[in-house]
Amino acid sequence: MRNLLSVAVFSLLLLSPVVQAEEPTTSHHAATEHGAAVTHTQGVLKAWNPHKVSIAHPAIESLGWPPMTMNFLQPQPPLAELPADTPIEFSFRQVDGGYQLITLSASQQ
Known part of the structure; x- marks a missing residue:
């Protein structure tokens, strides 16, 4: 059980940057358009x-x-x-x- 919990936490830590990178951010596009x-x-x-x-x-x-x-x-x-x-x-x-x-x-x- 302890190993399963460790694997789950480790997997979440590894996938977290991938999920953040794929999340759409409209404010980023607005800053690019108006931040010239x-x-x-x-x-x-x-x-x-x-x-x-x-x-x-x-x-x-x-x-x-x-x-x-x-x-x-x-x-x-x-x-x-x-x-x-x-x-x-x-x-x-x-x-x-x-x-x-x-x-x-x-x-x-």
Whole structure:
């Protein structure tokens, strides 16, 4: 009887990590979707519309990007519009379909 109990306890200890690994965790998926890294940088606003903003930015070493002009998706509702050629500071994150702005403001420099 004692051996049977020892085998049962030992088996439970061995199987416990397997059961935990197979258990679905919706909170993990939510953290992945909403936990994308946020990048902060500066640039010059080139064009604006309710769906996307074109920005010329310097190299972003943390992402391995060279200097370029690219489109960033607008959040919904869109951010407050600024005129073209405004020096800006902005933050963005990667989302399905591209890179989405989080903040955008005229540069204080």
